[in-house]
Amino acid sequence: TISEEAEMIETYLEIEKIRFGDKLEYSIEISNEVKDFKLPRMLLQPVVENCVKHGLKGNIEVLNIRISFNQTINIITISIKDDGTTFPDDIIPGYGIKSVYDKLDLLFPGKYIVDLNRYPEKEFRIILELCE
Secondary structure, eight states, X not given: XXXXXXXXXXXXXXXXXXXXXXXXXXEEEEOGGGTTOXXXXXXXXXXXXXXXXXXXXXXXXXXXXXXXXXXXXXXXXXEEEEOSSOOOTTOOOOHHHHHHHHHHHHHSTTSEEEEEEOSSSEEEEEEEEOOO
């Protein structure tokens, strides 16, 4: 479920906070209506790992990661934002991000959009269309 996915992400981020201390801050927000929605296990782990790995590059004092899960009518939006080093213009997805697409293709074929935004902050957003 989204609640379980968020719990795994939080455990990972707590471990990274031990490593990076005050250089890493995060928040996870889950709206009540999506807590029990089922997702593929570890769907978001590669995205969050990339936030930490690439977001702390350069001269970043504090990396803020904000993760949210929301629903509006028949749409679930999963947003992972950070204010670290931005995506390059010619970003090439690695194995982890490709695995996100593979899982979404298997379980939500034709019913999802992945949106990458670079400005004003980085955002990896998954929009899932719910079947009626």
